Amino acid sequence: MNIFPIIVTYCTDYHSTAVYQNLIRFYPDCQLLIYDNSPTSINKKYGNENQKYIHDATNGGVTAAYNAGASIAKEMGKSHIVLFDQDTIFNKDYLNILEADIRQHPDINLMVPAILYGKQKPFSPVRMTFLSIQPVCLGVGEYSLRDYLPVNSGACINLSAFEQVGGYNERIKLDFADFDFFQRLIPVSHKFLIVDSVAFQQFSNQETDIEKLMNRFRLYIADARNYQGRRSIAFHVLRHTIALSIRCRSIRFITYYIRHYLSSKPATAI
Numbered sequence: 001m002n003i004f005p006i007i008v009t010y011c012t013d014y015h016s017t018a019v020y021q022n023l024i025r026f027y028p029d030c031q032l033l034i035y036d037n038s039p040t041s042i043n044k045k046y047g048n049e050n051q052k053y054i055h056d057a058t059n060g061g062v063t064a065a066y067n068a069g070a071s072i073a074k075e076m077g078k079s080h081i082v083l084f085d086q087d088t089i090f091n092k093d094y095l096n097i098l099e100a101d102i103r104q105h106p107d108i109n110l111m112v113p114a115i116l117y118g119k120q121k122p123f124s125p126v127r128m129t130f131l132s133i134q135p136v137c138l139g140v141g142e143y144s145l146r147d148y149l150p151v152n153s154g155a156c157i158n159l160s161a162f163e164q165v166g167g168y169n170e171r172i173k174l175d176f177a178d179f180d181f182f183q184r185l186i187p188v189s190h191k192f193l194i195v196d197s198v199a200f201q202q203f204s205n206q207e208t209d210i211e212k213l214m215n216r217f218r219l220y221i222a223d224a225r226n227y228q229g230r231r232s233i234a235f236h237v238l239r240h241t242i243a244l245s246i247r248c249r250s251i252r253f254i255t256y257y258i259r260h261y262l263s264s265k266p267a268t269a270i
Contacts, residue, residue, distance in 0.1 A: 003098055003156060004078040005032040006069030008062050009086050014043040017086035018202060026092045033072055035065035061173025062152060070162055082156040088115065089200040090154060097197050098156045109158035110185065110192035112150040113199040114138060123201045124151040125194070128179065131235055138194055145182050145190045152178040154199050164188045175223040176233065183229060210248045217244060217253055221261050237261060 007019055014020055014034055024030065033052045036043045037059040047053025052072055056064060066083055073081050080102060082095070091097075094113065101111055114137070117123040122135035125148040136148065155178075165184045172180055207213055224230065224237045241257040 001027075001030060001095070001099060002078055002102060003080040003082050003095065004069065004073035004076065005030065005082050005084055005095070006035060006066055006073075007032060007084045007086070008035050008037060008065045009043055010037045010059070011039075011042070012086055014046050014086075018089045019084045019086055023084075023090040023092055023094055027095055030095070031076060031078075033065075033069040035068060037061070037065070059173075060170065061177070063168035063170045063172055063174075063177050066152075067167045067170060070159060070167055074159055074163075078159065080156050080158055081162065083152045083154065085153045087202055088153040089202060091197050091199070094154070094197050094199070097195050101193060101195050102156070105193055108142070108191055108193045109161035109189040110145075110150075110182070111156040111195050112192060113154045113197045114194055115151065115154065115199045115201055117201045119200055124153075125149055126151075128232070130232060133236060140194055140196045142191055142193055145186045145192060149179050149182050150192065152181075153201070158189075161185060161189050169226065169228075171226040172223045173219060175220050176227040176229075177223070179229065179233075180227055210250060210252075213244060213248060214252060214256075217241075217256065218260075221257065225261060 005024065007014070007024070009017060024032070029050060031050045033054065034043055034046055036053065036055045038055070039057055041055035044053055044055060054068055062085070066081070070081050082098060090113070098111060112125070115124040122137045125136060125138060125143070127134045127136050127147065128149055138148065165181070165188055168177055168181050220240070221237070224233060227233060237257070241253050244253045245251060
């Protein structure tokens, strides 16, 4: 297999994740990386000759995981990496579909699935404008990153193109990491392929604990501050801040936004 899966886990047993249960377990000999961002190395037991294991107690985010996985993939002579979070549900033949499409489309450096949320609402790719980030339904075929941006999960990336853009920006741990990377990929290779496979995103946004939401919001603001296209997401960050403030009936989010986003300098180029 020419592709190297990179699976990021956090505080979850690897064998209980959606990506393992629905996809990886059907490829028992697949070489891959489990990148564990948990405080303790809860998935160390799954590391072996084929399944490389890295524990990052500092939680360097998905970007550190992707860059580490790309380095390992290059050492192993792989041509592509494929990115996975622990929550997305993929069809069990997804890796075989990618392998076939890599052979059929050697000029395409990025391949992604269409992703649905709740089994019917579009989730990825999205059309991004100053006022909205709108998920769209697109059929199998070639598209341009100038028109649509996919999310990280399920993305299969040619290692050569990955290296040409310098990999992922590790100052962005999670939020906007995909948009940042794929926009930097445009000058190198703007075409991408939606393959004949649909995935399903199953995360829930029902958290009500204001302290947990505040901690997550701090990370969100830090990522937004380090995003190179900061001006293009300014409205989205403000709208998210207002939504959390209303939801929690608290001004803490607005206060933090003013102090740490509006008052901070834009990130410099990497």
